[in-house]
Amino acid sequence: MRVVDSVSLRVEEGTIFGLLGPSGSGKSTLARMLLGCVRPSAGRVWLFGLDAADAAARRNTGYVPEHFFVPEPLTARDMLLYHGTLAGVRRDDLKSRIAEVCERLGIADTLGERLIRLPRAKLQLLGLAQALLPRPRLLVLDEPADGLDPSGHRNVLDLFSELAAQGTAIVLNSHHLADVEACCHRVAILCRGSVSREGNVAELTAGGGFQVDAAGVPQAVLSAVAGTAVSCDASAPHVRLVFAKREDAYAALDAIRAGGGVLESFGPARSTLEQVYLDTVERAAQA
Secondary structure, eight states: SSSSOOOOOOOOTOEEEEEOOOTSSHHHHHHHTTTSSSSSSSSSSSETTTEEEEEEHHHTEEEEESSOOOOOBBEEEEEEHHHHHHHOHHHHHHHHHHHHHHHTTTTTGGSSBGGGGGGGEEEEEEEEHHTTOOOOSSEEEETHHHHHHHHHHHHHHHHHHHHHHTTEEEEEOOHHHHHHHHHHHHEEEETTTTTEEEHHHHHHEEEEEEEEESSOHHHHHHHHHTOSSSEEEEEEEEEEEEEEHHHHHHHHHHHHHHTTTTTEEEEEEOOHHHHHHHHHHHHHHHH
């Protein structure tokens, strides 16, 4: 059985790359291949021009697994000192680097606490902290925001954008489609171990047809124009209409204006990443 089959991807510096797919689609296995933890039976994985199995390549990577092992008897500081030493952070710099990373993540107050006493959200952030200590050029993150409250969630997404702006490449494996749509530059959808779709978010969510958003549309006008629409979503006072034909969309614009409605936007119809994902997975299941 091939868990990952014929996958060819390229992640550039400064790119947040989202990996999507149902459970068992090969996302976590692919992430471990990137880290050299799993050797492919065929093909190669290259990191910064080096084989992923090369220790020199792995020195430039940080990893947050979905289930981060916590040595419970240790304090948070001891755990980070241990991971930082393993990652090759200079001893003279390690304590200040720990303080810097934990301050940015909002967990500086946990450093003296034993891990066994910390809530899941704090442990999740400590897992991210250990990955950031060596200033990696590549971050591989498996569900990094699970268990975080809305404030911590937003802070982590903002941090990813900051790191990407500084040139860090990030591979984000997540089931949170809204997160992927909000912060990822490119996305690949894996189904049964293969890439079913790949592209930037704008490409993937570009739908066919023309979308009209309006407000204050009289019911009589709405009933008249909805007959030629592919879809009509009316939540008073707003309405969204999608038309397959340009001429139908223009006719609706004229009717809405003539009836006293207010045009809010008009342009190419777009799908959500969630809808694209669901459609892709459904087609793959039927293939």
